[in-house]
Amino acid sequence: MATRITRRLDALKAEDRAALVTFTMAGDPNYQASLDTLKGLPEAGADIIELGMPFTDPMADGPAIQKAALRALKGEHTQHKTLEMVREFRRDDQDTPIVLMGYYNPIYRYGVERFLKDASEAGIDGLIVVDLPPEHDSELCLPAARAGIDFIRLATPTTDDKRLPRVLENTSGFIYYVSVAGVTGAQAPTPESVEQSITRIRAHTDLPIAVGFGIRSAEQAARIGRFADAVVVGSALIQCIEQADSVDAGTRDVHALVRELSSGVRRARQV
Amino acid sequence: MSSATDSTKRFSQGPNADGFYGDFGGRFVAETLMPLILELEEAWEWSRTDEAFRRELEGYQRDYIGRATPLYYAERLTEHLGGAKIYFKREDLNHTGAHKINNCIGQILLARKMGKKRIIAETGAGMHGVATATVAARFGMECVIYMGATDIERQQPNVFRMKLLGAEVIPVESGTGTLKDAMNEALRDWVTNVSDTFYLIGTVAGPHPYPAMVRDFQSVIGRETREQILDKEGRLPDTLMACIGGGSNAMGLFHPMLDDESVRMIGVEAAGHGIETGEHAASLNGGEPGVLHGNRTFLLQSLDGQITDAHSVSAGLDYPGIGPEHAWLHTQKRVEYVSITDYEAIQAFKLCCELEGIIPALESAHSLAHLRKIAPDLPGDHLIVLNMSGRGDKDMASVANWLEEHGDTEKLPDTTVEAAEPGRIDDMQPPHDVAKKTGETE
Numbered sequence: 001m002a003t004r005i006t007r008r009l010d011a012l013k014a015e016d017r018a019a020l021v022t023f024t025m026a027g028d029p030n031y032q033a034s035l036d037t038l039k040g041l042p043e044a045g046a047d048i049i050e051l052g053m054p055f056t057d058p059m060a061d062g063p064a065i066q067k068a069a070l071r072a073l074k075g076e077h078t079q080h081k082t083l084e085m086v087r088e089f090r091r092d093d094q095d096t097p098i099v100l101m102g103y104y105n106p107i108y109r110y111g112v113e114r115f116l117k118d119a120s121e122a123g124i125d126g127l128i129v130v131d132l133p134p135e136h137d138s139e140l141c142l143p144a145a146r147a148g149i150d151f152i153r154l155a156t157p158t159t160d161d162k163r164l165p166r167v168l169e170n171t172s173g174f175i176y177y178v179s180v181a182g183v184t185g186a187q188a189p190t191p192e193s194v195e196q197s198i199t200r201i202r203a204h205t206d207l208p209i210a211v212g213f214g215i216r217s218a219e220q221a222a223r224i225g226r227f228a229d230a231v232v233v234g235s236a237l238i239q240c241i242e243q244a245d246s247v248d249a250g251t252r253d254v255h256a257l258v259r260e261l262s263s264g265v266r267r268a269r270q271v
Numbered sequence: 272m273s274s275a276t277d278s279t280k281r282f283s284q285g286p287n288a289d290g291f292y293g294d295f296g297g298r299f300v301a302e303t304l305m306p307l308i309l310e311l312e313e314a315w316e317w318s319r320t321d322e323a324f325r326r327e328l329e330g331y332q333r334d335y336i337g338r339a340t341p342l343y344y345a346e347r348l349t350e351h352l353g354g355a356k357i358y359f360k361r362e363d364l365n366h367t368g369a370h371k372i373n374n375c376i377g378q379i380l381l382a383r384k385m386g387k388k389r390i391i392a393e394t395g396a397g398m399h400g401v402a403t404a405t406v407a408a409r410f411g412m413e414c415v416i417y418m419g420a421t422d423i424e425r426q427q428p429n430v431f432r433m434k435l436l437g438a439e440v441i442p443v444e445s446g447t448g449t450l451k452d453a454m455n456e457a458l459r460d461w462v463t464n465v466s467d468t469f470y471l472i473g474t475v476a477g478p479h480p481y482p483a484m485v486r487d488f489q490s491v492i493g494r495e496t497r498e499q500i501l502d503k504e505g506r507l508p509d510t511l512m513a514c515i516g517g518g519s520n521a522m523g524l525f526h527p528m529l530d531d532e533s534v535r536m537i538g539v540e541a542a543g544h545g546i547e548t549g550e551h552a553a554s555l556n557g558g559e560p561g562v563l564h565g566n567r568t569f570l571l572q573s574l575d576g577q578i579t580d581a582h583s584v585s586a587g588l589d590y591p592g593i594g595p596e597h598a599w600l601h602t603q604k605r606v607e608y609v610s611i612t613d614y615e616a617i618q619a620f621k622l623c624c625e626l627e628g629i630i631p632a633l634e635s636a637h638s639l640a641h642l643r644k645i646a647p648d649l650p651g652d653h654l655i656v657l658n659m660s661g662r663g664d665k666d667m668a669s670v671a672n673w674l675e676e677h678g679d680t681e682k683l684p685d686t687t688v689e690a691a692e693p694g695r696i697d698d699m700q701p702p703h704d705v706a707k708k709t710g711e712t713e
Contacts, residue, residue: 079575178303
């Protein structure tokens, strides 16, 4: 059975446009504001929602996402609350795919089987776990597949042709191409170099390819959306929350930027 | 599956091909780093059997580091404690003042072999940072050291040393500004500068092959000790002792004798203000299994899997994890792991200065403190080798400040062994973190 992620990406492919994937941190700046932000994302134009699971030591993230995680943890956010947030979201929205993104330790500590069961019941469609390369598929990737949850893998500029098949092997839903060797929020690479890499990955897989890291504006989203199946924006949205004068303003600013990005993605292939 | 080799190397044969020691270890890193880790593993495997590499490494160990380090009979301490016969393995006499350089010289030779031009490292007390900056200078490579802002404050002399040696020292403000945060930042640098950068990890932790590779380079400590004690006493030691932060000096001492079943081994963790206070750095005695910095091991963490802060008067032990091979040896009960508070470590530090004329690193003072507890009850023919992992010059400010804060020993109860029972000591625990105040002593 096709998952929510596959259904959504197939539908957008039929419309000939890229998906906009948004990343926000669960519990940032607090539970309620984070839930309000989440609930408004589909209407603002997010096609797939990535929700960060806060972790104290996010080794692959830049300062913006690190700080968001620490804000959430300061508000005593937990894995249970992240799942509760998704359950609340699902009361009104049965269609928008939700992918949880984070690090392995909070899941490991929760208990892998218990986590997958609770995540599945909450209506979570996919997982991106940064510190689980294919060498550790038995830890979470394969159990997730059995639970009907897509395990979305990152491919990077250092993933060469020899390694790519291994990275793709147990990946489902889509593949997330990290367009720069670096942490989140880094400098954007040139669209030309990204397009080359996408072409290289397409030779190995039929999975949709999302591109992320360093995409901040509608203009950039439009350029990447011309050839990528999905465009991921994270740090720029997180910074809306960080820089807002009030909690409500943060939510409003996130939705405003998502609307802009969405229009960028929608016009990408119309020229 | 089982062969003669397997049974004779029951404890020393790990890790397996995936970098696991039992359930611990592994390669839990972002995809960007995986190809680099695999490339490093290949280089390390090559170095283990290449004769020319071994000869070159031995040359630097002898002529640059000053090995072999002495195995010293601590006569006055032995008399004072009135029990076991005590030897110190003098890693404090190495170039740069600690065992850290054993590993750095090995890794930089690998970095050169791999064509890397830029060395990055994390450091806690600064000893690994100094050792890394030293070998980077020696081999003409660019060097960047990540160091927690808190640690920079309490280890100023080492910061200055690193700068003199040409390294750039980058203060890490995130988290608590200690070793774990410095390691996060070094990993972020590595992920960003993959093509030319070699990450020189300072302890037996991190993704495979680091725990095994660092152990290999540190095992020179245990190999020498084995030979030296056989030479002096005609037999193996009864007990080995070493302090544990990440655990590299302990692993270096223990590993060559892990399969000698008669040798008892004790690793000493930092109990900070006391395990029961929650403010400590004792991952095995006060932590739970989890995944951080590329490996599964025992970690200080919350019920929700968030990493909690480590506390110790000694910056070098201030890490919320421990090498995965130690985690395995703990669950196998091959090595005993105990813990020592700040208070006990400071008292042992003073005792060693006064009796042996050796100023130990605060890290090593933790194992000295446990030695004080056990040596008096052991017979005179019981041989203990304690790894004097480093010298304490770097700790002058921390110790002076602690003594100023808590008063000198005269104002404390008698520091004889009897008084060092855990119950009484714990009653005396200082109410807050003294180390944080070090910056004010200038």
